[in-house]
Amino acid sequence: MKKILIVDDVEANRKLLRKMLKKLRCCITIEAENGQEAVSQFKDESPDLILMDVNMPIMNGYESAYEIKLLSSDIHVPIIFITALSSEASLAKSLQSGGDDFISKPFNVEVLESKINAHLRIRELTINISEKNAQLNDYNSRLQYEQQLIEHFFESALKQNFKNDDVIKYHMSSMSTFNGDLFLVEKGPNGSLFFVMGDFTGHGLTAAMGTLPVAMIFFKMVNEGATINDIIWEFNHELHKLMPSNIFFAATIIELNTNSDKISVWMGSMPEFYLLDNDGKIKEIIHPTNLPLGVLEDKDFNSDTIDFPVAQGDKIYLCSDGITEAQNSAGEMFGNIRLEEILKSNKHERLDVILSDLLKFTETKHQTDDITLVEITCDKINDN
Numbered sequence: 001m002k003k004i005l006i007v008d009d010v011e012a013n014r015k016l017l018r019k020m021l022k023k024l025r026c027c028i029t030i031e032a033e034n035g036q037e038a039v040s041q042f043k044d045e046s047p048d049l050i051l052m053d054v055n056m057p058i059m060n061g062y063e064s065a066y067e068i069k070l071l072s073s074d075i076h077v078p079i080i081f082i083t084a085l086s087s088e089a090s091l092a093k094s095l096q097s098g099g100d101d102f103i104s105k106p107f108n109v110e111v112l113e114s115k116i117n118a119h120l121r122i123r124e125l126t127i128n129i130s131e132k133n134a135q136l137n138d139y140n141s142r143l144q145y146e147q148q149l150i151e152h153f154f155e156s157a158l159k160q161n162f163k164n165d166d167v168i169k170y171h172m173s174s175m176s177t178f179n180g181d182l183f184l185v186e187k188g189p190n191g192s193l194f195f196v197m198g199d200f201t202g203h204g205l206t207a208a209m210g211t212l213p214v215a216m217i218f219f220k221m222v223n224e225g226a227t228i229n230d231i232i233w234e235f236n237h238e239l240h241k242l243m244p245s246n247i248f249f250a251a252t253i254i255e256l257n258t259n260s261d262k263i264s265v266w267m268g269s270m271p272e273f274y275l276l277d278n279d280g281k282i283k284e285i286i287h288p289t290n291l292p293l294g295v296l297e298d299k300d301f302n303s304d305t306i307d308f309p310v311a312q313g314d315k316i317y318l319c320s321d322g323i324t325e326a327q328n329s330a331g332e333m334f335g336n337i338r339l340e341e342i343l344k345s346n347k348h349e350r351l352d353v354i355l356s357d358l359l360k361f362t363e364t365k366h367q368t369d370d371i372t373l374v375e376i377t378c379d380k381i382n383d384n
Helices: 011-024 035-045 061-072 088-096 109-159 204-208 211-223 228-242 335-345 350-362
Strands: 002-007 027-032 049-052 079-083 101-104 168-173 181-187 193-200 249-256 262-268 273-276 282-286 306-309 315-319 371-377
Touching: 002 011, 002 035, 011 027, 011 109, 027 035, 035 049, 035 061, 049 061, 049 109, 061 079, 061 088, 079 088, 079 109, 088 101, 101 109, 109 181, 109 211, 168 181, 168 350, 181 211, 181 371, 193 211, 193 371, 211 228, 228 249, 228 262, 273 335, 282 306, 282 335, 315 350, 335 350, 350 371
Parallel strands: 002 027, 002 049, 049 079, 079 101
Antiparallel strands: 168 371, 181 193, 193 249, 249 262, 262 306, 273 282, 273 315, 315 371
């Protein structure tokens, strides 16, 4: 039941209001004889609505309303001034001091009843909105925490990457907080280099969900000396088991052998990649031959790789579809032909040229997909 505070220094006025409110049968009443008592009653009783006189001893209605509004903070407690004052200045002061409405004495009972019911409905609505906002704030806090965890996992995975700037250069750019693309590098016990470049379904947090299991499997198995085929099989097995059916991992997985004269490749639904010789000529354009990881059951999955000979100084260029499918304002895609021309016509700093041309092509249009671009130089890695 609603609680209404009646504030008036005249007993007869309080009695009249008490009788009127009793007929409403929807509230209980509490009373105060002046503004100071009203503030005290507000603290103790937390009324839902206040009927406030203006001229009272000790503390008047304006001062009391101001104090109560400060105490109520974000909680809406309507104050209706009931006053014999009729000047525009007095009515304006009633609102300026924190009043929400006013009615002149002698008041019409039906009008006052309508005002009370209307303001109680408004209070109920504001309480509901405040509760919803509190729930949303709590949800947002939890979501931010979860996002920070995922971001930590993603950054931790990238920090484990084997680093050698002479052999590996890459650029990654996400369209949202989380990158659905993934690029991992690790050196095996026998000196081979293993690379995983992939693109999870979708964007943002949903796409980043698979980062942790893939990274954990990759670094653990490479350091244990597992074969590329076993690593690929384990990727598919775990992703098929753990991930929802609509989340899968398009990937290119490469092993560059110890002598840097052979690459073993497995590709599932990724854009073709390019193998260039030391003179900048395209030796091979290597196309995907498999479905993404996580789609097929173990019995239907093929982890076999294809071998390609490479020579010292050959370069491998990998990219996600965020580059080839990027569009300009006319809806034209950047495409593989444009990418191939850049690779063939630039012998040095190809990554920078590709990214610069991509930016010009899209005319700084908002990024619509995660972007990953990788350059691998086929060279022996010295043990340090």
